[in-house]
Amino acid sequence: MNGNRRTLIGVVIAGVVIALACGQAAMDDEASAGAAQGSEAPMFEVDPFWPKPLPNHWLLGSTIGVGVDSRDHVFIIHRRASINAGTELGADADPPTSECCRAAPEVLEFDPEGNLVNSWGGPSDDYVWPASNHGITVDHMDNLWIGGNGPNDTHILKFSRDGQFLASYGQPEAGPEPDSHSETRFNRAAKVAFDAEANEAYVADGYGGRRVAVLDASTGTFKRYWGAYGNAPDDTPTRPYDPDAPLLQQFRTPVHCADPSLDGHVYVCDRANDRIQVFRTDGTYVDEVRIAPRTLGAGSTWDVAFSRDPEQKYMYVADGSNHRVYVVDRVSLEVLTSFGDGGRQPGLFIGVHSIATDSEGNVYTTETYEGKRIQKFVYMGVGPVSAENQGAPWPGGGR
Structure with a gap:
């Protein structure tokens, strides 16, 4: 040929x-x-003008928690020390090198329109402030709970919403190394969430511990705890995460959230295992879902928040490694869609860390690492799913 x-x-x-x-x-x-x-899911648009600019040349550091109270006021907590003192805080230098900038107080409160209405926080003679504050959540009595994931943070702080100190739970003083069976000390708690009907606080304990711990929300009295699959927690060091290996029978640190739903289940962020485990409130294991299971390092399941309808039909999962928020059917655990991507523009994320919802269905996120901000995503109703990942949900449908 x-x-x-x-x-x-x-x-x-x-x-x-x-x-x-x-x-x-x-x-x-x-x-x-x-x-x-063929599927439907909640739809959102980022509000690029929320919140309004901060006063006093204030800057945020790594913004490590968000909560919403009964008035839809939004509280965030950040780490002042994570702001680059060498270049960004010229106003605080001695002598000042510029008019800008200063670290904002640790806790900031915004009204629904994004106005800053209060600020407070930091060390005091009345309590031991965490070496590394982590998480801020609002209970059913509008009190604020703050954890800490510093190397020696073994307690939780409780404040009124105007910043009045109410209580400290867990011994903050130096003592025996805490473990996941201690009933007097936490081990670098990541977040606290609440069951209003039972008046209980659920502690994701956390960066040193490998458990969910449950307290009386009024007194801080220790009630019960459990590990992955309802097992007794085990602090034995574990092998590095391997997505192809058999599923680990213990939580891997950090245990990053433990949020009870209205129908008597608890959703636990086993972050570095790329999964959310579901339990009954007594610690009985029910189910689990793996999300982005090939994510290594810091993992994919950083925080959860529920939609505000009576059934809490949807669960929003913050993924600080892949820089997005998943919209999940809470009961079936099916991932319906996601929004966000890596970036600094509105609607994108760098290390989306914490997530909360308000009574109108809006979603609030905070970002750690170099993200250092809060964003508001306005609820636009439920509509057809158009993409597996929607990218930045810009106003007017722009992408």
Whole structure:
């Protein structure tokens, strides 16, 4: 056979193969799009003008917690020490090198319109402030709870919403190394969440511990605790996470959230294991879901918040490694869609760390690492799912 003819036949065959492949890909895309359009999920638009600018040349450091009270006032907590003192805090230098900037107080309160209405926090003679504050949540009596994940943080602080100190739970003084069976000390608690009907506080304990601990929300009295799958917690060091290995029978630090739902379940962020485990409130294991299970390092399941409908139909999962928020059917644990991506523009994230919802269904996120901000995502109702990941949910449907 003539060499040129063989070449021509080869080109034709290759073209047919490519065409068939493209056609199949198009069919697959259409099938995927059709499947996505068959589902519905909450829709959001980022509000790029919320909150309003801070006064006094204030800056936020790594913003490590967010909570919403009964008035839809939004509270955040950040780490002042994480602001770069060498370049960003010229106003605090001695002598000042510029008019800007200063570290904001640790706790900031915003009204629903994004106005700053109060600020407070930090060390005091009345209590031991955590070496590394971590998480701020609002209980059913509008009190604020703050954890700490510093190397020696073994307690939780409780304040009124105007910053009045109320209580400290867990011994903050130096003592025996805490473990996941201690009933007097926590081990670098990440977050506290609440069961209003039972008047209980659920502690994700946390960065040193490997458990969920439950307290009386009024007195701080220790009530019960458990580990992964309802097992007794075990602090034995574990192998590095391997997505292809059998699932670990213990939580891997950090245990980053433990949020009870209205129907008597508790959703636990086993962050570095890329999973959320579901329990009954007595610690009985129910189910689990793996999210982005090939995520290494800091893991994918950083925090959860529930939609505000009576059934809490949806759960929002913050993923600070992949820089997005997943929208999940809370009961089936099916991931419906996600929004966000890595970036600094509104609607994108750098280390989305904590998440909360208000009574209108809006979502608030805070960012650690170099994100150092809070964002508001305005609830736009439930609509057809258009993409597996929506990217930045810009106003007016722009992307």
